[in-house]
Amino acid sequence: MPKLEVVKEKLGALKGLAEMFLGPKDVVGIDVGSYAVKVVLFKLEAGAYTLKAWGHLPLGAKADAGPDEKKIAVINLLRAFFIEKGVKVKEVSTALSGNAVIVRYVKFPRLTKLELLSTLATEAEPFIPFDINEVQLGFHILSEIVEDGQKKMETVLVAAKRELVVSRLEILQGAGLTPAIIDVDSFALENVHERIRDAKEGPGATLYLNIGHMVTNLSIVENGVTRVVRDMFISGNTMTKAIMKAFQCDAAKAEELKHSRGVFVDPAEKEKALADGDRDGLGVSQAVGQVARDLVAEVHRSVDFYLSQGPDRSIGRIMLAGGTARLKNLDKHLAQELKVPVSVLSPFSFAKGGEAVPEALAPAFGVAAGLALRQNRDWE
């Protein structure tokens, strides 16, 4: 299928390979989430980014539909958005994550990029838990090192199940768009990190938690380079499910409770809720708090893994992204549990003018903003 060949090239374009082919300069970043599709278009003028267009397109009831129905819903949302906003740019960068995407840090013997390209499937096979014939592969060379007297390359390998790639392409093409880059959610966030990084920030790596609806993307960025990528399935929907169970209510009611309440972090707040008989507040805090604690346990595992990989490593800060970053007090709760400063991502803080994204929605745009940044960083 010729389409797949195109994808192969595009996935090869992942990060470092992007400069190998000349593409259009403007790309629209499209993050197809299970809860909402996020769209971002920047324009780079005189060294400054302007936010030209953005869209937060919730799937609503279609979020629970079957894959085909959902696909059509996303196509319709995107079509309507491009028409309504009059966006002329049709080239798109998009990202994947979840259990059909594998990111591995692998040391290969030193090869040229072309040699690696031609032997990639063979070299990669031992590291990929899927049938190598059913995946699209991409790689990025991080650095060249000498280990045991041998020259090696530290490489990031990405394998995405072809099914998932094809399905994403079908959505974008169905909406009349041209897929130009396929990235990974956590790597898209790295682009935003580069833009918003405080030059005076203290030591230690930044841990990103992009807490969406079905998946949480965890990544650890050290000196601008992502060193750990892991996806876990404790996320916004897990919280909604916990509330449904606690309150014996439907998903819509549970979402409403989740959005209006949150987790108690201050004992005085909890005491007041007890005294007032605030059963909703107490119930939501308990249900959501348990999910947050499960998340904390997973974060500890990833941090331990990262710390065990070398000396002088530490986590300096945690950045929350994704719609669930807005859960009331989640930042404070995580800071208490993990004993690291926690902030909520503001992914447009570097952009000027344009139409502002409401603060309540902004953290959910981390991936889409990072995707929209791909144009200038990689192709110029």
Ligand SMILES: Nc1ncnc2c1ncn2[C@@H]1O[C@H](COP(=O)(O)OP(=O)(O)OP(=O)(O)O)[C@@H](O)[C@H]1O
């Ligand atoms: N104010 C809020 N309080 C709590 N949760 C919120 C709030 N706003 C949004 N959410 C939750 O954020 C989640 C959606 O976040 P996001 O848009 O990042 O997900 P997604 O990218 O569509 O999903 P995924 O990447 O997991 O497929 C939903 O579970 C939603 O209920």
Ligand SMILES: [Mg+2]
């Ligand atoms: Mg998402």
